[in-house]
Amino acid sequence: xxxxxxxxxxxxxRPWRDSDLPAFAELNADPQxxxxxxxxxxxxxxxxxxxxxxxxxxxxxxxxxxxxxxGVTDFAGFIGLSVPSFxxxxxxxxxxxxxxARPYWxxxxxxxxxxxxxxxxxxxxxxxxxxxxxxxxNTPSIxxxxxxxxxxxxxxxxxxxxxxxxxxxxxxVLYRATPPFTR
Numbered sequence: 362x363x364x365x366x367x368x369x370x371x372x373x374x375r376p377w378r379d380s381d382l383p384a385f386a387e388l389n390a391d392p393q394x395x396x397x398x399x400x401x402x403x404x405x406x407x408x409x410x411x412x413x414x415x416x417x418x419x420x421x422x423x424x425x426x427x428x429x430x431x432g433v434t435d436f437a438g439f440i441g442l443s444v445p446s447f448x449x450x451x452x453x454x455x456x457x458x459x460x461x462a463r464p465y466w467x468x469x470x471x472x473x474x475x476x477x478x479x480x481x482x483x484x485x486x487x488x489x490x491x492x493x494x495x496x497x498x499n500t501p502s503i504x505x506x507x508x509x510x511x512x513x514x515x516x517x518x519x520x521x522x523x524x525x526x527x528x529x530x531x532x533x534v535l536y537r538a539t540p541p542f543t544r
Contacts, residue, residue: 364418365485367426367477371433374426374440374474377415381427381436385411388438388462397499397530399523414439422486425458428474430465437465440474442482442491447522451535454492455482459505466501472508479509483540491538494519496530503534511536 367374389402418424425441438461517535524531
């Protein structure tokens with residue numbers, strides 16, 4: 362069983378192609394794109410991440426889809442659903458996430474694609490909840506979560522276990538979406 366292709370008026374959320382890998386590596390090597398992550402990724406780490414993402418999409422009903430913007434680019438980044446692999450009070454869960462190359466920021470693509478992924482999560486997969494989390498200083502992603510109508514409760518915030526105490530990205534906020542989801 363593999364994940365379906367999702368589409369919106371401007372986006373196609375699709376399986377990954379080998380041709381996506383150079384653009385994905387460029388995106389992951391961009392310090393601005395990766396400023397809310399512990400480090401940029403070199404080509405080897407980027408390709409390894411893409412392989413894990415592809416495997417998930419090929420073997421399950423959801424994952425991080427490659428984002429194609431109709432008439433603009435064949436690959437802008439990823440948007441989709443995932444099962445986090447670290448231990449936290451809100452686990453187990455399904456998260457929604459996105460990572461787009463800088464030329465495609467501030468155009469509503471993240472929100473548009475995330476709405477399609479949430480609709481799929483609730484309408485098709487019948488999930489009871491989807492979460493999103495990010496570093497507390499990541500205002501751009503927090504604004505996307507708010508635009509999606511996700512709800513934040515300060516009691517859900519947490520220190521990311523993969524980051525040491527005192528790290529500027531350790532403190533994370535958690536947002537939740539539940540059905541019925543309004544597109």
